[in-house]
Amino acid sequence: MAKNAPKPLKATYLIKTLSHLEISILKLRLFLELKIGNETKIFQAQAKLEEISRMTGGWLKSLS
Numbered sequence: 001m002a003k004n005a006p007k008p009l010k011a012t013y014l015i016k017t018l019s020h021l022e023i024s025i026l027k028l029r030l031f032l033e034l035k036i037g038n039e040t041k042i043f044q045a046q047a048k049l050e051e052i053s054r055m056t057g058g059w060l061k062s063l064s
Contacts, residue, residue: 002017002059007063010063011060011063011064014056014059014060014063017056018056018057018060021049022053024049025046025050025053028045028049
């Protein structure tokens with residue numbers, strides 16, 4: 001959505017994306033705490049989400 005949005009609206013989409021990423025990372029930590037699922041898969045997913053979060057944060061920073 002942010003890719004195709006007009007420049008004034010991009011930041012809104014990116015902030016929303018960052019909040020969803022944080023929630024997803026917290027859910028994965030909860031899965032680890034409750035021992036739900038495979039630890040290796042959860043750690044891999046966490047690493048990917050953190051990378052996406054860094055990239056999104058960089059994109060947001062470049063807009064301002």
